[in-house]
Amino acid sequence: MSVYRKPSNNANGNTRDRQGRLVTCEHETRRITRTEYDGSITVLMDRFEGKRLNSPNDIAVKSDDSVWFSDPPFGILSNYQGTASSIELPSNIYRLDPRSRQATVVEGTLSRPNGVIFSPDETKCYIEDSAPNPRCIYAYDVVDNGTKLANRRVLIAAEAGGTPDGFRVDVDGNLWCGWGMGNADLDGVKVFNPAGKPIGFIGLPERCANLCFGGPKRNRLFMAASHSLYSLYVNAQGAGA
DSSP states (O other): OOOOOSOOOSEEEEEEOTTSOEEEEETTTTEEEEEOTTSOEEEEESEETTEEOOOOOOEEEOTTOOEEEEOOSGGGSSSSSSOOOOOOSOOOEEEEETTTTEEEEEEOOOSSEEEEEEOTTSSEEEEEESSSSSOEEEEEEEETTTTEEEEEEEEEEOOTTOOOOOEEEBTTOOEEEEEOSSOTTTOEEEEEOTTSOEEEEEEOSSOEEEEEEETTTTOEEEEEESSOEEEEEOSSOBOOO
């Protein structure tokens, strides 16, 4: 283990773009950044229509290089995940075109949008809302040449006490979801098929907030939990570029 970047600016969600560069949601600085090959930091977005972002939370990059991210206010509600500050924008899901640097709101009706990811063929987008009870993961159709979302429906409604967070998909379209909130029966990773049916569970001694597939064959699951990082080789392969 070694330090990759310090300070991280209360970084939350991370992903890689199609060129292998790290793209990061930063709570403290309320921005989306990209780490270049030489280690320098490029700010991709920190404002929308002249107003500061809230605290970007989770992020995905499509094959057209567009950057999609959630912007709930978790990092500015207190000094725990960032710095307490006023909310200037709704909790939107944004699509950022890295070439034109233009951003659009693709979903603006959720209370606390969190995890965001695409199906392997990019015809579906999955977004988790951390406010409702039960908390839900929604599925959307990706339309208009991959630039907009339509036809929202509930794919997964968490059971009592269930708390989904960040997630990834495998090559078969299954969702691997960070799960739990201090409940020993729920803490870990839940796996759902593309229809939203639960098909697996990895129990951990603490809740899992985010995860990713790694290794040369993308079959090693890394799970970021409350105080620890866990890994497990699985009989699945993470969807890749």
